[in-house]
Amino acid sequence: MEASIARKTSKVIGIIVAxxxxxxxxxxxxxxxxEYNPPATQEVEIHGAPRGKLAVGDNISIVTWNAGYGGxxxxxxxxxxxxxxxxxxxxxxxxxNLTGIEDELxxxxxxxxxLQEVDQDSERTYGINxxxxxxxxxxxxxxxxxxxxxxxxxxxYPLPPIGAVESGIMTLSSMQAxxxxxxxxxxxxxxxxxxxxxKRCLLVERIPIExxxxxxxxxxxxxxxxxxxEGKAAQTAQLAQLLQDERAKGNYVIAGGDFNQSxxxxxxxxxxxxxxxxxxxxxxxxxxxxxxxxxxxxxxxxTCRSLDRSYDGGTPFQFYMIDGFIVSDNVSIxxxxxxxxxxxxxxxxxVLLNATLL
Numbered sequence: 002m003e004a005s006i007a008r009k010t011s012k013v014i015g016i017i018v019a020x021x022x023x024x025x026x027x028x029x030x031x032x033x034x035x036e037y038n039p040p041a042t043q044e045v046e047i048h049g050a051p052r053g054k055l056a057v058g059d060n061i062s063i064v065t066w067n068a069g070y071g072g073x074x075x076x077x078x079x080x081x082x083x084x085x086x087x088x089x090x091x092x093x094x095x096x097x098n099l100t101g102i103e104d105e106l107x108x109x110x111x112x113x114x115x116l117q118e119v120d121q122d123s124e125r126t127y128g129i130n131x132x133x134x135x136x137x138x139x140x141x142x143x144x145x146x147x148x149x150x151x152x153x154x155x156x157x158y159p160l161p162p163i164g165a166v167e168s169g170i171m172t173l174s175s176m177q178a179x180x181x182x183x184x185x186x187x188x189x190x191x192x193x194x195x196x197x198x199x200k201r202c203l204l205v206e207r208i209p210i211e212x213x214x215x216x217x218x219x220x221x222x223x224x225x226x227x228x229x230x231e232g233k234a235a236q237t238a239q240l241a242q243l244l245q246d247e248r249a250k251g252n253y254v255i256a257g258g259d260f261n262q263s264x265x266x267x268x269x270x271x272x273x274x275x276x277x278x279x280x281x282x283x284x285x286x287x288x289x290x291x292x293x294x295x296x297x298x299x300x301x302x303x304t305c306r307s308l309d310r311s312y313d314g315g316t317p318f319q320f321y322m323i324d325g326f327i328v329s330d331n332v333s334i335x336x337x338x339x340x341x342x343x344x345x346x347x348x349x350x351x352v353l354l355n356a357t358l359l
Contacts (some may be wrong), residue, residue, distance in 0.1 A: 004120040007344070013255070015232065016264070024047050027154070028157060029193050029196070031154070031155075032153070032154065032155065032193070032196040032197070032303060033193070033196060033351050034089065036196055037152035037153065037197075037200055038200075039167065039183065039185050039200060040185065041184070041185050042183065042184055042185070043063070043148075043182065043217070044180070044182055045146050045147065045148055045181040045182055045183050045185075045204065046062050047144050047145070047146050047178050047181050048136055048140075048145045048146075048184075049083035049136070049141060049144035050139050050141075050143060050144060050177065051141065051142055051143055051144050051174065051177060053112070053175045053176040053177060054176065054211055055209070055211065055214065055326065056211045056213075057210060057213060057359070058357070058358060059324060059358055060335065060355065060356070060357050061112045061113065061356055061357075061358070062109075062110075062111040062112050062113070062116065062353060063111055063112065063113040063114070063219075063255065063326070063356070064106060064109050064111040064115070064353050064354075065114075065115040065221075065257040065258050065259070065324055065351070065352050065354075065356045066102070066106070066115070066117075066324075066326075066349060066350075066352070067117040067223070067259045067305070067324065067348070068099075068102055068109075068117065068118050068119055068229055068346075068349075069098075069118055069346075069347030069349060070095075070119065070126050070131065071095040071098040071099045071102070071126055071129070071131060071225045071307075072088065072095055072098070072126055073119070073347050074098045074344075074345060074347060074348075075312045075343070075344055075345050076090065076094075076311045076312075077311060077348070078308050079308035079348075081280075081308075082157050082279075082280050082307055082308035082309050083278055083279065083307070083309035084309050084310055087125070087159060087161055087162070087163055087346070088124070088161075088163075088237070089123050093125060095126050095131065098346040099131060099135070099157050102344035102346050102347065103138045103352060105183045105267070105342055106139075106146075106351070107251050109323070109351065109353055111353065112169075112174070112176060113171070113172065113173065113174050113175070114133065114139070114143070114174075115172055115219075115258050115338075116172075117170050117221070117258055118168060118170075118257045118347075119131050119147070119168065119169055119170065119171045120166075120167065120168045121149075121167045121168065121307055122165070122167040123164060123166045123168055124163070124164030125162070125164065129274070132147050132169070132171060135171060136173075142175055143173040143174055144174050144177075144178060145171060145172070145174075146172045146175070146178070146204060146206055147170070147171045147172075147204075148170055148176075148201075148204040149167065149183075149200075150168065150169050150170060150200055150201050150202050150223065151166050151167070151199040151200070152167050152168075153166050153196070154328070155328070157197065157235075164242065170202070170204050170222070171204075171221075172204055172206050172219065172221045174208070174219075175207050176217075177208070177209065178206050178207060178208055178209075179208070180206075180207050181204065181205065181206040181207070182203075182204075183202050183203070183204060184202055184203040184204075184205055184239075184243065185200065185202050186201045186202055186203065186224070186225075186236040187232065187235040188201070189228040189231055189235065190198055190228070190232075191315060196321040199225060201223060201225060203221070203222050203240065203243065204220070204221040204222070205218060205219070205220050205221075205243070206218075207219075207318070210253070214251070215250075215252050215253060216252045216253070217252070217255070218247045219255055219256075219257075220243070220244070220255070220256035220257070221257065221258050221260055222240065222259070222260070223241040223254060223259045224236045224237065224258075224259070224260050224262065226239075226261045226280075227280075234283075235291070237260075240256065241290045242290060243292045244256060244290065244329070245290075245293075245294075245330075248293055248294070248329045248330075248331075250308070252254075252329075253329060253331050253332055253358050254294075254327075254328065254329040254332070255323065255327070255328050255332060255356065256326065256327040257326040257327070258324065259305075259323060259324050260285065260323055260324070261283065261323050262282055262284055262285045262323060263284050263285070264282055264285050264287050264296040264325065265285060265286045265288075267288045267296075267297075267300055269300060269321075271300065271303075272292060272320040272321060274319070276316055277318045279309065280307065280330075281305055282321050282322075282323050289321055290293075293329055293330040294328065295328050295330070295334065296325070296326075296327045297325055297326055297327075297328070297334055297337050297354075298322050298324070298325035298326075298339075298352075299325075299337045299338055301339065302323070302327050302340075302341045302350060303320030303339070304322055304324035304349055304351075304352060305321040305322075305324065305348060305349050305350070306318060306319070306320055306348050307321075308348055312344050312348075314343065324339075324348060324350070325337075325350050326352070327350060328354075331358065331359045332357070332358060332359065333359055334355075334356050335355040335356055335357055336353075336354075336355045337354050338355075339351075340352045
């Protein structure tokens with residue numbers, strides 16, 4: 002009797018294991034067949050036609066802000082940072098965060114806006130088309146360009162899983178642009194891990210300069226976060242090469258965004274690592290950028306907070322300096338300010354650059 006029960010139990014377990022193997026194999030096959038494999042470079046459509054024009058000697062302002070897909074506001078935590086959350090806010094909460102981000106950007110009134118983590122159709126943000134909403138909110142004064150960097154039909158982890166994700170980086174411009182391009186960055190992950198990961202990129206937009214053959218080349222970026230460091234290094238090296246190539250053409254160059262790294266010339270001692278359990282950012286050796294470039298961050302206010310737990314303004318808390326700008330030597334940095342938005346709407350603070358084309 003006991004032997005019979007054992008055989009039946011073993012058979013049931015075997016069937017369950019076989020079903021799981023078939024399910025996992027089918028899922029991996031599906032994700033492999035639907036994997037997002039963008040080309041090395043890809044033209045990006047620019048929507049809208051603002052009237053602003055640019056000339057040498059002009060002062061310009063740029064804000065970079067990781068919008069945290071409208072889902073990483075003060076009450077959020079995230080499993081990749083040691084928290085528990087996957088979808089940590091309601092549909093109404095996402096909309097409220099987007100409104101807060103839009104209102105802050107309107108108050109800053111920059112010429113250009115670099116946004117990261119803008120969802121287009123993701124389960125984590127209830128299918129809200131944040132790209133369309135932001136483009137509409139700033140039209141017709143700003144044009145918009147958008148580049149996908151996360152397009153997965155179903156991310157199967159953790160539990161509950163992330164699900165479908167379609168997200169990217171977005172540039173809003175009050176100046177007339179001649180074109181925009183998506184530039185693929187190296188992906189540090191191998192199959193099958195890469196199937197559920199981002200395919201990070203640069204969004205390069207070109208602004209003509211009146212009475213000049215030179216252009217203002219704007220580079221919006223969001224570099225690798227959760228790799229062993231090699232991915233960040235490879236992506237930074239490609240970024241540096243692009244910046245050098247554009248400067249060699251005589252262009253004005255400004256790159257900004259979420260580097261997920263601090264710059265070696267920035268004093269980050271005010272934000273020490275509080276423990277080995279926290280995510281650690283990398284560091285960019287600014288000499289690797291080559292001659293003719295300045296890397297800058299405002300260290301007076303942290304640009305990012307840890308998502309190991311929700312944020313109530315208390316201390317101690319893990320903060321980072323990972324958002325900033327790199328500018329060519331024909332661009333003068335007039336002011337660089339991290340706006341203390343209290344991490345109310347996203348886990349990043351906006352950073353405002355005021356600069357002059359020399």
